Amino acid sequence: MLAVVSDPTGRWWRAWECCSRCAAAMPAARIVATAPAAAAPSVSGAGKAPGRAAGDRVGAPVFSATAPAAPEREVGGGQRLPAPRSAAAAPRSRRAKRWGKIAQRVVPHDLQPVVLRDELIELGDAFRAYQESSEPDLELLASLHARKARAFATWADVTDDGGLRAEARRAEQAAANVRLQWEQRTGQGTEGTVARVLTGPNQWEHARGVLAYVRDHAPVPGPEGRLLMLLLTLRTACRGSGNVTALDVNGLPLGDAEQLLQAMVDAGWLRLPGTVADLLASTSENPTHIIVPSLLPRDSDRGPFIFGKSMRAKLSGWAQKAVGERKLRKKKTPAAVRLLALACAVHSSADGRLGPFGRGLEVEMLASLCAVDSTELSKLVEQLTAAEWLTEVSVTGTHVTGRLCERVLELSCPVPAG
Numbered sequence: 001m002l003a004v005v006s007d008p009t010g011r012w013w014r015a016w017e018c019c020s021r022c023a024a025a026m027p028a029a030r031i032v033a034t035a036p037a038a039a040a041p042s043v044s045g046a047g048k049a050p051g052r053a054a055g056d057r058v059g060a061p062v063f064s065a066t067a068p069a070a071p072e073r074e075v076g077g078g079q080r081l082p083a084p085r086s087a088a089a090a091p092r093s094r095r096a097k098r099w100g101k102i103a104q105r106v107v108p109h110d111l112q113p114v115v116l117r118d119e120l121i122e123l124g125d126a127f128r129a130y131q132e133s134s135e136p137d138l139e140l141l142a143s144l145h146a147r148k149a150r151a152f153a154t155w156a157d158v159t160d161d162g163g164l165r166a167e168a169r170r171a172e173q174a175a176a177n178v179r180l181q182w183e184q185r186t187g188q189g190t191e192g193t194v195a196r197v198l199t200g201p202n203q204w205e206h207a208r209g210v211l212a213y214v215r216d217h218a219p220v221p222g223p224e225g226r227l228l229m230l231l232l233t234l235r236t237a238c239r240g241s242g243n244v245t246a247l248d249v250n251g252l253p254l255g256d257a258e259q260l261l262q263a264m265v266d267a268g269w270l271r272l273p274g275t276v277a278d279l280l281a282s283t284s285e286n287p288t289h290i291i292v293p294s295l296l297p298r299d300s301d302r303g304p305f306i307f308g309k310s311m312r313a314k315l316s317g318w319a320q321k322a323v324g325e326r327k328l329r330k331k332k333t334p335a336a337v338r339l340l341a342l343a344c345a346v347h348s349s350a351d352g353r354l355g356p357f358g359r360g361l362e363v364e365m366l367a368s369l370c371a372v373d374s375t376e377l378s379k380l381v382e383q384l385t386a387a388e389w390l391t392e393v394s395v396t397g398t399h400v401t402g403r404l405c406e407r408v409l410e411l412s413c414p415v416p417a418g
Helices: 021-022 114-131 138-158 162-186 202-217 223-236 244-250 257-266 309-321 326-328 333-348 364-368 372-386 406-411
Strands: 002-004 013-018 029-035 098-102 104-105 239-242 288-291 391-394 401-402
Touching: 013 372, 021 114, 021 138, 029 104, 029 364, 104 114, 104 401, 114 138, 138 162, 162 202, 162 333, 162 406, 202 223, 202 333, 202 364, 223 239, 223 257, 223 333, 223 406, 244 257, 288 406, 309 333, 309 406, 326 333, 333 364, 333 406, 364 372, 372 391, 372 401
Parallel strands: none
Antiparallel strands: 002 013, 002 029, 098 104, 239 288, 391 401
């Protein structure tokens, strides 16, 4: 396959040759051309290498068994060496031992249960047949990856092999990615019609990772400090330093921004070149360069985040757009409600339902992300519903179910369907 992918801004394009399986596993790839199958040579046997049958494709293997049998040779003393034994004369095993290969692993012929061995062998054959197909079939490929994930998980349970278990997780993620790509290309489901701010599963995972990191490493208590930390973390995620202006801070619903910033400085989480007052007076022409020591790279360690500058900018833009969404600003919602909006956005299904398959989200999990007590969550949900972020909401003692409103689906980061 000749596949092409562009960055979201359309500034550059990248093209590469790969097999159909690899092309289908890349959600943003578009297939430009497919290599035709090799045609059989029109000229018969003349000039062909010894041992190659007429009509063989160029590059096909040549087996020694197709060469003429060597005649008997005479050696010293008048003795004669017999001709090599033909394949037909070779002894046959009483029982054929079935084995195969999948994902560069040999499936043992004595693997138990037999149904698992047969499934792995058939999957290996199916993947190889798919690679030889002329056109990609993403629906079929997704089903193959899903079968592989189940088979490898069972294989890992039988052999207690951690490598097989890791391969099962990779296959499960590949199935989800290919299925999402198929739905986007065919227009199946809601995700095929939503142009999201963050466009792929990799970006969605990073968004969830940043929120979890902020939850676990907040230097000051309370939702306002948590929201401010989120802004500063996304500005300094890659190098541990970045630029911030007074407009960035004042755009957040913070009761006393100066006190919060000073508390972060006193806790050692934040370093400023001057005073907090200087930061709150800075402009876009003269921003304040801040440093977060815990995010500074150390030697070969890149810090807690593995994404680069381009990804950091996308995540920062997405968070600011979500936190400063028009209805949230109009309703003058507090910091806890805006954190809840982010938590719901990154833990929804592709069609906007909260939780995978719309099963809902745990109250304790949402409360921890919003830095509030679980008893306060129902009031936050009411405010978020009034701001037209959520609909069809139901709050119980353990779970919150509902759906994101259609107008904010672009800010969502669907969780894996598995």
